[in-house]
Amino acid sequence: MPARHQGPTIGRRRLRAALRRAREAADLTQDHVARQMDWSLSKLIRIESGSVSVSTNDVKALLDLYGVRDHQQVAQMVELARAARRRAWWSGYKDRVPPAYAAYIGLEADAAVLQYFQPISFxxxxxxxxxxxxxxxxxxxxxxxxxxxxxxxxxxxxxxHAVLHGADPPQIEVILDEAALRRVTGGTRVLREQLRHVATMCARTGITVRVLPFTAGSNTVLGPFVILRFADHEDGDVVYVESALVEEIIDRPADVRSYQHVFDRLRAESLSPADSVALLRRIAEELG
Structure with missing residues (x-):
């Protein structure tokens, strides 16, 4: 997997896990810690869930309460707190999009591999x-x-611009249901240019597109999802799911493995990258 920089989202994910492990190793409950820190319980819960950042001073105070004295370990966690508070390019957009989508943008910026299944769009x-x-x-x-x-x-x-044209772009693997290629979104001209654009993008290193053809039979995976994988094994894979009713980040390992299994099955049923690009170009030509 290609190496990646450590952005604020990854810093926050690592920090929340490390702080939770340190509290559990000290055999302290969240209620006890909140009382000792003179915090509300909800503040500690938000810190351990990664939904808010935490100051370096608060990290030091928590580690002292947990009995963590190793200077190197403390320094590493303080640096994670600093990384989690850095302002990324997408920070200014957080108030304009749903929370799950904002979280996804942050994870996408740090991912080493992105695996998409898209049943109806690109x-x-x-x-x-x-x-x-x-x-x-x-x-x-x-x-x-x-x-x-x-x-x-x-x-x-x-x-x-940030993901594809940065110094260290991720590997991107896309599985498109053939329905996405034929759904006339925005009109014939818009779809034709979209098909040609994706075919051209496939010539870039690190971008692979496969089409799940109608001839593969019934597709029971009706909703889109993205598997995000990270360069460091400490940063567990996550899945972003968008359905008619919910947008959700899933990071439970067993659930992520289930999505990976589905993705692998869909890949096996799809056309080869070369045949997929040929189909993209053929449908674009059919549109005139």
Whole structure:
């Protein structure tokens, strides 16, 4: 796996796990720690869930309470706290998107490998600007108000620039249901340019696209998901799921393994990368 920098999201994930392990090793409950630190219980819960950052002074105080005296271990955890508080390019967008999506953007920025399954559309990192504008839902459970659509498009383009054109881009593997290639999102011209764009992107090192053809039979995996893998084994894989009713980050190892199993099965049923690109170009030609 390619090496990756350590961004604020990864720093926070590592810190929350390390602090929780240190508390449990000290045989202290969350209630006891909250009382000793003169905090609300909810503050400690948010710190250990990674939903908020924690100051370096608070980290030192927690480690002292937990009896952690090793200077190197303390220094490492203090550095994690610093990393978790650094401002990333996407920090300014956090108030404009749902919390789960904001968390996903942070994880995506630090991922070494991204594995997508998309049953009805193309992944955001591979979308043209016009396709991105057309595919953002204007109605339904995840609808975006008309006034915010342009902001979402700009966020998507910023993600593409940061992830695809950075110094250390991740490996990207995409499985597209053939339905995504034939759904005329935004009109014939927009879809044609989207198909050509993805075919061109496949020529880049580190980007692989496979199509799950209609001839593969019934597809029972109806919702899109993304598996995010990280360079350091300490940073467990996660899955981002977006359905009609929920957007969710899943990091339970057993559940992540289940998604990986599904992805591997879909890959085995899909066309080869070369045949997939050929199909993309053929459908684009059929659109005129």
């Amino acid at each position: 992944p955001g990192l591979l979308q043209t600007e016009e396709y991105a504008r057309a595919v953002i839902p204007a109605d339904g459970p995840h609808h975006v108000p008309a006034a915010e659509i342009e902001s979402r498009v700009q966020i998507r383009l910023a993600r593409q």
